[in-house]
Amino acid sequence: MQACEVAALILLTVVSCSRQYEELPQTTLTLEHPFPEIFTGETVTLRCGVEGGSAGWKYLWYKDSEDTPVLQTAGRSITGDSYTITAAAVSDQGQYCCRGQRKNRPSSSQLSNPVTLTVSELPKAVLTSSPQWGELYTGETVTLSCGVEGGFTGCQYLWYKSSQGGTVQIRGTTGARYTLSPVTQSHSGEYQCEAQRGDPPRSSQRSDPVTLTVSEGRPKPALTREPAGEIFEGDTVTLSCVVEGGSGGWRYLWYKDRQGAPVNQTDSSSGTGAGYTISAAALSHSGEYWCRAGRGRNTSYSQYSDPIWVNVTGE
Known part of the structure; x- marks a missing residue:
């Protein structure tokens, strides 16, 4: 055999081996779900794709390990290039992989990268x-x-x-x-x-x-006075306004001598919340007092309380 014929035979052998061990097609696995989180009872689809197109391929599915093939059971079906779980359960959690298989050369694709499926219980x-x-x-x-x-x-x-x-x-x-x-x-x-x-x-x-x-209707505050007895100049007097039922959110308004006439806030008298305090009673503090309460952005008012009389006696 001549030298060129031997060289050609060697070259043919190398080319044949190269074709026999060519790289398998790549495989891509994607998770299809309209939301980033998956909860029990929802439907989720995994889709497998082989580089170069899907013609002639059937698909093998694995969960957590290549030794653990995915089986079709109630609510879990393999159709073409997709694996669909129609009512996901916590037990469906895990890592999924797939690969293509066919009769033609190459007979299989590479194993896909894993996709992690996380299924959570329905939130409250x-x-x-x-x-x-x-x-x-x-x-x-x-x-x-x-x-x-x-x-x-x-x-x-x-x-x-x-x-x-x-x-x-x-x-x-x-x-x-x-x-x-x-x-x-x-x-x-x-x-x-x-x-x-x-x-x-x-x-x-x-x-x-x-x-x-x-x-129904509007509440009526209860107005009380402390002390309840006789009041002298220089005494401290506290009026307390309470809405029956104890509902919150009320702010309190104070009136003297007639309903709708706000009390004067002075150094010796002030209304804070449900209380109105006269710290040094004077004869000018004598009179009838009322309170009512309001709350809300579009203020809703209570009724006026019954009046209470404050009579300050000189020493």
Whole structure:
């Protein structure tokens, strides 16, 4: 055999070996879900792609290890290049990989990089009221706000009210805030909310209830005086105004000699909150006193208290 023929045979052998051990196609695995967080009961799809196109490939799926193939079970299906979990559970958490396989050369692709699937339990909605007064009176305004812990994003909100007639969904509002203005006695009851997202919709856990109690009309403060007996010049006198029921948020207004005539704030007399103090009584402090309370951005006033008489006697 001539030298050039030997060289050609060697070259052919090298080329053949090179083709036999050519690099396998790369494989890409992607997670398809409309939100960054995945919660139990939601649908999630993993999609496998082979470099150069998907023609002729079928796909093998693995979870946590290449020795652990993914099997099709109820709610978990392999269709073409996708693996779909229709109702994710915490047990579906783990690292997933895939590779392509076919009869033609090359017979398989590379193993994809792993994709971590994290599935969390459904979060619970949190419901708050503003202002937090406990007891409301007709004509006032209250806003209920619904939030969700744990990153349950992209939501609309469902609202519920429970009363003696049972629990009903409140129609016509899907925002995170629900404002009642002005409130009436019919608004009394327990309120709850939940967040909903996705298609098909998936709801968070329902919030703990917030109770609203609405009383008819306006409250009437009780006005008292200390000391209750005779008052002399130089004595300290304290008037106290209390709204029955103990509801919060009140600021107090003080009047002397007639309703609507504010008291004069002087060095010897001042009103702070629910109390009005005369630190050095003078004859000029004698007269009738009233109080009333107001609260809220659009101030809602109580009734006037019954009057109380302050009679200062000279020494």
